[in-house]
Amino acid sequence: MNFRFFLQLTVTIGLAGAFGLSSAFGYPEYQMFIVKHSKKSVNCAMCHANPDGPDGNAAGQIGGLTPEELNRLSQARAAFEPGKEVDSPILNEFGNHIIKNIGRTKFIELRNSPQHLAEMLDPKSDLDNDGISDAQEFLEGSHPLMKTDGNPWSLFKTNFQRNLPQILLICVATLAGIYGLIHLLRGFAIVVEEPQEDE
Numbered sequence: 001m002n003f004r005f006f007l008q009l010t011v012t013i014g015l016a017g018a019f020g021l022s023s024a025f026g027y028p029e030y031q032m033f034i035v036k037h038s039k040k041s042v043n044c045a046m047c048h049a050n051p052d053g054p055d056g057n058a059a060g061q062i063g064g065l066t067p068e069e070l071n072r073l074s075q076a077r078a079a080f081e082p083g084k085e086v087d088s089p090i091l092n093e094f095g096n097h098i099i100k101n102i103g104r105t106k107f108i109e110l111r112n113s114p115q116h117l118a119e120m121l122d123p124k125s126d127l128d129n130d131g132i133s134d135a136q137e138f139l140e141g142s143h144p145l146m147k148t149d150g151n152p153w154s155l156f157k158t159n160f161q162r163n164l165p166q167i168l169l170i171c172v173a174t175l176a177g178i179y180g181l182i183h184l185l186r187g188f189a190i191v192v193e194e195p196q197e198d199e
Contacts (some may be wrong), residue, residue, distance in 0.1 A: 075087070
C-alpha cells in the first residue's frame with residue numbers, strides 16, 4: 001500500500017471520527033412519514049445512494065466510502081445553510097437537492113414535523129421531468145428520480161399533453177385512412193353492381 005495513500009486514509013478516518021461522520025445520522029422520521037402518508041412501502045433509495053440507507057459497508061454507505069468520498073461527505077455535512085453546493089456520496093440527487101435548497105440545519109429541525117419538508121421544497125422543481133413536482137412525489141411516496149414512478153393519472157396527463165401533436169397527427173391520419181377505405185369500398189360496390197351487357 002502506498003504510504004501517502006495510507007496516511008491520507010488514516011487522517012480522513014480520524015477526521016470522520018472527530019466530526020461524527022462514522023455515524024450515518026439517518027433520519028427515519030422522514031421515511032416513516034412517507035410510508036404512513038402515502039400508504040406505500042418506501043425504502044431509503046428515495047434520498048440515499050443505497051436503498052438500505054447510509055449505514056453499512058456497501059457502495060453508497062459510510063463504511064464503503066473512499067477517502068475522497070469521505071472528504072465530500074464532510075463538506076456536505078457542513079452545508080448548514082441553504083445555497084451551498086452539496087455532493088454527499090451517501091445521498092442521491094434528490095437527497096443532495098434537499099440539503100442544497102433548505103440546508104442541513106432546517107432538515108434536522110424538520111425531522112420532528114417531516115410533513116413540512118414538501119412545503120420547503122421548490123414547487124417547480126421536478127428532477128426526473130415527469131410533470132410531478134419533487135415535493136408532490138415526496139408526499140405520494142413515488143421516486144423523484146424515476147419518471148415512470150408516480151401517480152398514474154398525473155403521468156397520463158403529462159404524457160398526453162407532451163405528445164398531443166403526435167396524437168392529433170395519428171388521429172387525422174387514421175380518419176383519412178378510414179375515409180379513403182370507405183370510398184374505395186364504395187367504388188368496388190358500384191363496379192360489382194353495374195349490369196353486365198349481353199354479348
